[in-house]
Amino acid sequence: MSTPVDEVVEICRDLLRIDTTNTGDNATSAGERAAAEYVAAKLDEVGIAAEIYESAPGRASVVTRIEGTDPSRDALLVHGHLDVVPAEADEWTAHPFGGEISDGFLWGRGAIDMKDFDAMVLAVVRDWARTGVRPPRDIVLAFTADEEAGGEYGAHFLVDKHRDLLDGCTEAVGEVGGFSYTVSKDVRLYLVETAEKGINWLRLHARGRPGHGSMVHDDNAVTALAEAVARVGQHRFPVVMTPTVRAFLEHLSDALGIELDTDDPEIAIAKLGPIANLIGATIRNTANPTRLDAGYKDNVIPSRASATIDCRTLPGQADLFLEQLREVIGPDLEIEHVQRQPALETTFDGALVDAMAAALRAEDPGARPVPYMLSGGTDAKAFQRLGIRCFGFAPLQLPPDLNFSALFHGIDERVPVEGLQFGVRVLDRFMRNS
Template identity: 80%
Template sequence: MSTPSAPPAPTDEVVRICRDLLRIDTSNTGDPLTTAGERAAAEYVAGQLAEVGVDSRIIESAAGRASLLARIPGTDPGRGALLVHGHLDVVPADPTEWSVGPFSGELRDGYLWGRGAIDMKDFDAMTLAVVRHWQRTGVRPPRDIVLAFTADEEAGGRYGAHFLVERHPELFDGCTEAIGEVGGFSYSVSDDLRLYLIETAEKGITWLRLHARGRPGHGSMVHDDNAVTALCEAVARLGRHQFPIVVTPTVRDFLAEVSEALGIAFDPDDPELTIAKLGPIANIIGATIRNTANPTRLQAGYKENVIPSRASATVDCRVLPGQDRQFLAELREVVGPDVEIENVERQPALETAFDGPLIDAMAAALRHVDPGARVVPYMLSGGTDAKAFAQLGIRCFGFTPLRLPADLNFSALFHGIDERVPVEGLQFGVQVLDRFLRQS
C-alpha cells in the first residue's frame, strides 16, 4: 500500500508558477488592439486555483482585457478583509536587447529571468503558492483574503483595477486594508542588518500632452512661426527643469531611519546628501523629494517638406502628495503661455501612516525569516493599482517581500533590460508572505 506523498512545498511551487507566468507574454503596449496575453494569464491563475478547490471569477473590461477575483474565507468573518493584489500585465521588451528571451522564464546563475520577474509576476506566484499550500493542508487565514490579479496596471489600470472599482465594487466588500507592489524588499546595511522598505506612500500620476501651434508652410521657406520649433523649445526647458525639493513626512521618516542605520547625519534641509549614500536605491528615493516631469513622446508633421500647423509632446509627470496645484502652476510657467496643456490621465498621490497591526505583522513575518530585518516606511516614485483601491476607502501598502543580494541594482530592473528575480529571494518571499497572511 503506497503512502500518500506530501504536498509540494510553497518554496518549490513558487519557482514553477513564476516561471509559467513569465512564459505567458502579457505585454501591455498601451493600445488595446496590440496588448496581449492578459486573458491567457488570468485563465492560468484560475486553473491553479481551481486545482486546489478555489473558485474564481474572470472579468473582462474589453475583449481579452481580463482580471481575476477570488475570496478565501477566514476564521473570523466579522473582521475586515485583506485585499492581496497583483497585476498580470508587463511592459513590452525588445528581445534583441536581452541576454535571454524576455518570455523564456530561463533559470540562470541563481536567477529566474523574464519580463515581469519583479514587476510583478514574482508576487503573483508567491500568492498562488501560499493559497495552494493552504488549500492542501487545511489552513484558514484569520480573516477573509480577497485575491485580485489585474489587467492593465502598466497603462494606468483603466481596463483593470479602475474598471473593477467603478463597475464591480461589491467584489471588495469588507476590505479594509490591502497589500500589493512595490515594497518589502531589502536594502543591506551590514551582514546582520537589512532594512525592508514598506511602501506607505506613492507619488501621483499626471500624464499630459503639450500642443504648440504655428503657421503651416513649405519646408523650403524661411519660417518664423514653426510649431515644431516652439514645441521643442518648451519640451527642452521642461526636460532640463528641476523642481524644488519638498520632503514629505514619509520621506523624512525614511531618511531619518536609514541615516541612523548607516550611522550618518541627516540634514532635513539637504536630503540629497543622505540619498547620495544609498547606493542602488538612490534612484528610487531621489525621485521622491521633488515633483518630476519627463517628456516621453513627440509627434508632429506628415511629410518631410511640409511645416505642420501643430506639434505635440507627451509628458510623464509624477507629483508629490499635496503638490498638485503648485506643480501645475510651475509647469505652466516653464513651458510658457503659448503651449496648450491637455490632461490625459490624473491619479492622485497616496500617503498613509506607518503604524497599526498590519505593519506589526509585516515586521514580525520578516524578522521570523530574517532575524536581521528592520522595517522602514518609504514613498514609491511610481504608481500602482493602489490608486484605484484607495477610492473604496481601503488603506493600501506596498508589501511584496524579497530578500535581495546586497550588490543587486534592484531599481534598474523595473522596466529594464534583463529583468530577473533571485530564486532564493523568491523562496524567501513566499515564506514571509505565508507567515504574514496567517498573522494578519
C-alpha cells in the same frame, strides 16, 4: 507534497512564459486572458473557486475570496497585476518570455513587476487549501489586468463595475515594497511602501503657421514645442520633504550612522547606491518628456506639434505643480490631461504593519522594516477610491549588489531564486497573522 517554497519558482516560470504585454493599446496588447485562465486553473485545482472578469476582449482579471475564521473582522485585499510592459528580445541576455533560470536568477519580463508576487500568492493559498489553513480574516485575491497603462481595464474596472467583490476590504497589500536594502552583514532595511506619487500624463500642444520648409519661418510649432520640452527636461522642481520620505531618511541616517540634512537630503540619498534613483525621485515633483509628434512631410512646416510629458507629483502637490510647470513651458502651449491619478500616503503603524515586521524578522533577524514612497504608481490608486488603506508589500531579500530599481521596465529583468523563496515564506507568515 509540494510546499510553497517548492511551487513558487515553477509557478513564476509558468507566468513569465505567458506573454501579457501591455502596450497601452488594446489593438496591439497581448492581453491577460491566458494568464488569467492559468491563475484560475491553479486555484480551481485545489478547490478555490475564482471568477474571471473581462473588461474588453482579452483584458481579464481574476478575483476570489478566501474566508477567514473571524467573520466580524474587515477583509484584507491582496492584489497583483498580470500585465507587463513590452520587451525587445534582442536587447536581453535571456529571452524575456523564456522563464530561464541562470546564475541563481529567474529571468523574464515581469520577474519583479510583478509576476513574482502573483506566484508567491498562488503558492501560499494553494498550500493552505491542501493543508486546511484558514486565515484570521477574509482575504480577497485580485490578479488584475492593465496596471501598466493606468488600470482602466483592470483595477478601476473592478472598482467601477464589480465593487461588491471588494466588500469589507479596509486594507490592501500589493507592489512595490518589502524588498531589502543591505546596510551591513547583520542589518537590512526592508522598504515598505506607504506612499506613492501621483500620475499626471500630459500632452503639450504648440501651434504655429504652416508653410514651406525652404522658407524663413519665425512661427514654427516644432521650434516652440522643442524649446518648451527642453526646458521641462532640464528643470528641477524644488525639494519637498513629505512625512514618508522624512521618516525613511531618518531611518536611513540612523542605520548608516550619518547626519541628515533636511535642506539637502540628496547627500544621504547618494549613499544608497542601487536604489538612489528610486528614492531620489521622491523628494520632488518630476516631469520627463517621453514622446514627440509633429509633421506629415519632410518639406512642410506643420501647424501643430505635440509632446507627451510623464509627470509624477508628491502628495498634496498636484495643483502647485501644474502652476510651476506652466511657468516652465510658458503661456502659449496648450496642456491636455491624458491620465491623472492622485498621490497616496498613509502612516507606518497599526496591526497590519506589525504583522509585516514580525514576518520579516522571523525570516531575517537583521530586518529593519521602514516606510518609503514609490516614485511610480500602482493599482492602489484604484482601490483607495473605496477608502482602502494601501501598502506595497511584496517581500524579497535581494543580493547587496543588485541594481533592483533599474530592473523595473528595464532589460534583463530577473528575480533571485532564493529571494523569491524567502518572499513566499514571509508572505505565508504575514497572511496567516494579518
